[in-house]
Amino acid sequence: MYGYRLGAIGIVTTFFIIIFSTVLMPMVLFQPKASGRGNDYKAIDPKIADAERGRKIYVREGCFYCHTQFTRIQDRGYGPLVKEGDYVFETPHQLGTARTGPDLTNEGGRFPSEWQKAHLIAPRVVKPGSIMPSFSYLSEEDMNDLVAYIQTLGNKRTVTTFVQAPDEYLLTTPQGRGLAARKSVDTNSDAAANAGRGIYTQNCAACHGLEGRGNGPNAITLEKKPPNLTRDYYKQYPDEFWYYRISEGVVGTRMPRFQEILSEEQRWYLVAYLKTLPKEHEETVDSLDDLNVAEPIHLPRLTRQQWEPHHGKE
Numbered sequence: 001m002y003g004y005r006l007g008a009i010g011i012v013t014t015f016f017i018i019i020f021s022t023v024l025m026p027m028v029l030f031q032p033k034a035s036g037r038g039n040d041y042k043a044i045d046p047k048i049a050d051a052e053r054g055r056k057i058y059v060r061e062g063c064f065y066c067h068t069q070f071t072r073i074q075d076r077g078y079g080p081l082v083k084e085g086d087y088v089f090e091t092p093h094q095l096g097t098a099r100t101g102p103d104l105t106n107e108g109g110r111f112p113s114e115w116q117k118a119h120l121i122a123p124r125v126v127k128p129g130s131i132m133p134s135f136s137y138l139s140e141e142d143m144n145d146l147v148a149y150i151q152t153l154g155n156k157r158t159v160t161t162f163v164q165a166p167d168e169y170l171l172t173t174p175q176g177r178g179l180a181a182r183k184s185v186d187t188n189s190d191a192a193a194n195a196g197r198g199i200y201t202q203n204c205a206a207c208h209g210l211e212g213r214g215n216g217p218n219a220i221t222l223e224k225k226p227p228n229l230t231r232d233y234y235k236q237y238p239d240e241f242w243y244y245r246i247s248e249g250v251v252g253t254r255m256p257r258f259q260e261i262l263s264e265e266q267r268w269y270l271v272a273y274l275k276t277l278p279k280e281h282e283e284t285v286d287s288l289d290d291l292n293v294a295e296p297i298h299l300p301r302l303t304r305q306q307w308e309p310h311h312g313k314e
Contacts, residue, residue: 054149057142058094061135068096069153071105101132106154116147129223165244176240185268187239187275196273199266203258212277224253230277242271 058064070082082105087093111119115126120143123132138146167173171180185192201210207222209215212229219226227234237245246267247259258267 050145051149051152054145054147055094057138057146058149059092061138061146064094064096066096066098066100066132068099068103069094069105070096071103104150104153108151108153113147113151116150117143120146165238165240169240169244169247171240179264182264183268185265185272187268187272189272192269192272193276194273196269196271199262199270200273203261204270207254212274222254226255229274230279232279234277235279239271239275242274243267246270 072081087095119126119132120135120138122134122136123130135143135146168175169179170176171183200208204212205216206218207214207216207226208229209219209226214226214228216226246262247257249255249257258270262270
């Protein structure tokens with residue numbers, strides 16, 4: 001009997017030690033400070049003072065069921081990884097549990113507010129194929145508040161550089177020194193761009209098109225369409241980010257990890273060529289559309305004697 005009682009006491013003691021060390025102690029000791037990206041919605045910029053109300057609408061409408069708000073290690077390149085200090089003012093946290101829709105950690109500022117409203121009202125008009133339901137039933141005030149909240153996500157008002165490769169791809173960081181030492185290609189030279197043209201044509205044009213407009217012959221078969229790389233947005237990409245994106249591909253798409261296919265030198269050549277892609281509205285003489293236009297065919301006009309034996313009289 002004494003042995004059973006001693007065993008029970010040991011089990012209860014162990015249980016409370018575990019609870020103390022894993023629950024109570026972290027609650028007392030873990031006091032993260034607000035990061036520069038943390039948003040205090042109760043003391044926010046007066047111009048977006050309705051963001052706190054929009055956050056409540058975000059919760060009420062169940063947006064967190066499909067959208068997450070945390071940048072994972074595999075999401076790097078789309079903004080800084082989240083830190084505990086980013087959520088100091090978030091109660092309850094809107095981390096989400098599934099990514100049926102895209103992550104919204106850095107959604108703020110990506111699109112104008114009018115675009116966000118149009119997307120909420122008619123998702124499939126703005127993004128064909130979207131499975132997001134329409135929120136057209138929201139009042140104008142609720143819609144404005146929700147958009148105001150979305151526009152605060154990521155706090156891009158204080159983020160100067162959004163497009164940045166991970167540290168191991170930055171040539172100026174300790175982690176990227178090895179890559180910098182091995183780089184032998186001048187990505188600003190015409191020779192490198194010419195070398196990259198052939199690599200692009202062989203490996204990328206089938207999806208991205210000859211000019212990077214996302215209109216390659218394989219694009220129609222892809223669920224997630226290739227982007228139009230001639231847009232101004234992509235002109236801000238630094239060399240390291242191009243190299244990173246080429247090397248590791250894009251999570252959730254059919255783009256392969258070219259570090260498993262191309263050498264480092266070939267990838268730098270490809271970077272050099274991508275920097276020479278025409279601007280979105282720049283006309284060229286060798287576009288994919290031009291190449292696909294067939295020459296007009298002129299057939300001789302048939303005489304009545306040639307027509308009637310086969311087709312009858314008109």
